[in-house]
Amino acid sequence: MxxxxxxxxxACGACAKTITQAVIELxxxxxxxxxxKTKxxxxxxxxxxxxVKDAIAAAGYPAA
Structure with missing residues (x-):
């Protein structure tokens, strides 16, 4: 899916890395x-x- x-x-590559790591842990x-750039x-x-949304939000980046 x-x-x-x-x-x-x-806002930056570090944010993207944190989000990626949160999903990979899940x-x-x-x-x-x-x-x-596109958010x-x-x-x-x-x-x-x-x-997935919950994991990203728990990492400090709530999805819209």
Whole structure:
């Protein structure tokens, strides 16, 4: 399942790395593309969208 999210407060590469790590901890096989310029995160995972959003929010980056 591919999930596309907007993360308004993702501002830099370090933010993207933190978001990526949060998703990988939830699903080690997930593919994560986080782009601070567009503020978009694309996740290919078997985990539910709500779980991905929760993991990103717990890392300090709530998704819109």
């Amino acid at each position: 591919t999930i596309e999210l907007k993360v308004p407060n993702m 699903d080690p096989k997930a593919s994560v593309k986080a782009d601070p 978009q995160v694309i996740v290919d995972t078997k985990v539910s969208e709500s779980s």
